[in-house]
Amino acid sequence: MKTRIPTVLSAVVTAAALLAACSGGTKAGDSGGGGGSKTLTLASVDQGSVEDVVKAFEKANPGVKVRYTTSGADQYQQQIRTQLSSGTAPDVMSVWPGNGNPGATYVLAKPGYLRDLSDQPWAAELPDAIKSVAQYEGKTYNAIFGQNGIGAVYNQQALEKAGLTPPDTWKDLLAFCRAAADKGTPAFALGNQDNWVTQLVQYALVATTVYGDDRDFDKKMQTGQATFAQSQWTTALDKYLTMEKTGCFQKNPLGTNYEASQGLAATGRTLGIIQGNWVIALLKQKNPQGTFTFKALPATDDPSATIVPAAAGAGYGVNAKAKNEDLALKFVNFVMSPEGMNLFVKKQGGLPSLPDTGYAVDPSLAELSTFIRAGRTVPFMDQLWPNAKVQQTMLSGLQEIFSDQSTPEELLKEMDADYKAGS
């Protein structure tokens, strides 16, 4: 799962220049670096939250200086690959969980670019769902500090104005959509012009329809016992299109971008938006008076069967050739301490990955927290796919289905072909 934050190109350029300046590529685990032992280099995609964590880390470790850069996901993935292959990567860097994108744990751990973090105190405490995407071949490489869910985020004021309540069954959902459309305020904003947005509704529906009956679906896919085309993925896709036909979304979702969709939901021109919980912070920026609540998106008529896609967000990995390994480990352990973790998730509007950090969950996320504690979640589907192509095929394929250039059958067949191509 990639959340694309508006990019700061200059940050990338600065990063390239800055990090090239402190290249060397030699391992300096022993403190032979002289003055360098007090400087840590860091590249992060956590714009807007890593700044606070760095400040707290520097305060807790007097004399230590963190030189860090932040950038959007696209630019970051491009930058980090170049730096890793040329030996100019920073000591600590953002790493995505699992597989399926160019900056993911499997992709970076396989050629040996990441240091094994299994010996760190928090590694054994990670919940299983998170462990599965923080590890590669049984070793932990990714310090994952937070998790996010996908579901319906409602604008409470708009709901009250429309006199409607969030549905918890599929039947009610369609009735809710019809009632909302009749009142002239569509139920959900959908920003499918940005192709990564297209997958969110699909994931929210797949979680219940596919994994509700079959928690081992991923294992079956891996061993070739299951395919997308012959599974409940067809049902989920069908429901997605039923929602579109029922008028659950505003007009022209393909011409509406992520930014515009936030505007619709924040100002009550739709009753909500189907997104990751991270959107709540962005909605609040657009409408500080608004109250926004996360709810699971139902896909069947049995509310107790609903499952939420909830998964680890991007974490931090340590460069296998870190110039300052001690400080790098210290930073990663700070991120995984209750203090660092809470700082991060509070700012990002997510939930901490470790239990018992004493984190007070925001009321808007109460439902997500309940689902996580009850184990009624599955990782984002792409995190366990063998390559990045499956997801990209799905993203452009969903846009094609919405613009009548393709059909669900064609899309699932293509995804199966890409899945079988392996890593």
Place this chain on the structure above:
Amino acid sequence: MTLAPNEQLPDHDHFPHAAPAAHARRPRTAPPWWFVLPALLLFVFVVLVPSARGVYYAFTDWDGLDPNFSFVGLGNFADMFSDADAMQAIWHTLLIAVSITVLQNGLGLLLALGVNTAIKSRNVLRVFLFAPAVITPIVTAYLWRNLLGPDGGANSLLGVVGLDGSRQDWLGDPQLALWAVVGVIVWQYAGYSMVIFLAGLQSVPKEIHEAAEIDGAGPVRRFWSVTRPLLAPAFTINLMLSIIGGIKLFDQVYALTGGGPGHATDTISTLIYKDAFTLGEFGYSIALAVVLTIIVAVASTGQYLVLSRNERAAS
């Protein structure tokens, strides 16, 4: 103003070596060939060698990261020709390049003819029409992305003038999106073409026009028989710039549509970017880049040969 004879004297005193004989000989003395060496070395090691080394990767399955990769021969090129997305992207690229070349230069020429007349506001108009060309492409693309949204300025304008029925999902409709992209680029660069045509127009001597007019040629005839041939150099440069720009097009497409919906506006350049940086298929992506280079080289050389022949014929 003419100079008095005594005013020329100091010049002669100042350059005692500049004898008339030396003046006459100078153009025939070629500079030593090794003068070109520093520039040539720089070009070879900064441009040619890295490019050639890059081309090598087009024949491998390198993922941009793993130091272990294997040689796959022409495999990437073979894949390309069976890849519907790539073929579609090549088609879009050619379609965009040709439409931009025709529309941008057609409009640019009309604008140049317009602002080359004696109308009062011509200087202000020139500035206005050229202004979009100085804005960064990515900025104009983001502006237009909002203007062309379902509730954006373009549709609001149609609503205001009572054409509600003509409202479109400009960037979300696969039939329209490509033309919306072309429209944005023509909007941005027509003024650029205009300036080059304008420079050409202003170099057309008035006397020839007057002579033609006395001979009874009307405005259309004068444009066709006098202005057009004398504008040949401006045509050459404008067509070259727009065809190369059109084939290489990336920023505006990526910012406006990201190649979507689906692959409806993918060009070779956006596909190169996605294959390399999203999918990590560097080998394949470089193979695409090699094809792009060949297309640009063939199109621009061919066009140059044809246009420069016309230019010679016209002069």
